[in-house]
Ligand SMILES: [Fe+2]
């Protein structure tokens with residue numbers, strides 16, 4: 332009786348302990364399963380690599396660019412139109428502000444115009460790398476742009492319209508980054524770089540709005 336009790340007393344915690352261990356293992360396993368989904372094993376796709384060896388006429392475009400390449404080129408072309416319209420708007424504002432004897436803000440508009448133009452070049456370069464064609468057609472530019480052109484003659488109205496355009500650009504780039512995040516990491520990095528500068532532009536314009 333005594334032995335049985337002792338045995339029971341001894342085995343029960345053990346049983347409970349091993350049960351707990353098993354439960355812990357189960358938890359660890361399920362957590363690991365969550366971290367590395369079974370469908371995504373760490374193995375290269377040999378078929379895609381073999382396909383990348385051929386089709387040399389496609390340049391940097393490989394099967395990894397996936398089925399959304401054309402949709403990404405379209406997104407980039409709309410962003411290109413936006414950057415070109417922003418360049419034109421800032422250029423007009425630069426020359427008009429110069430006429431209003433406001434050299435500091437006129438200079439700021441010029442810097443922004445040059446940076447928007449550089450953004451346009453980055454987007455056009457990426458479009459070509461993806462096997463697309465950058466759309467510089469002037470007759471459809473404004474219709475494809477997310478941001479508006481502006482012909483204000485008043486400095487505060489110029490600053491305000493540029494800030495609106497920058498905020499539209501920021502929101503557009505954020506959404507684009509989310510859309511291409513896993514599809515196309517190179518495009519994502521280009522967009523992230525541009526987004527960072529648009530946020531700086533918006534910050535600078537906000538400061539001018541308060542002056
Ligand atoms: Fe830009």
Ligand SMILES: [Fe+2]
Nearest residue numbers: 497528529532
């Ligand atoms: Fe900007």
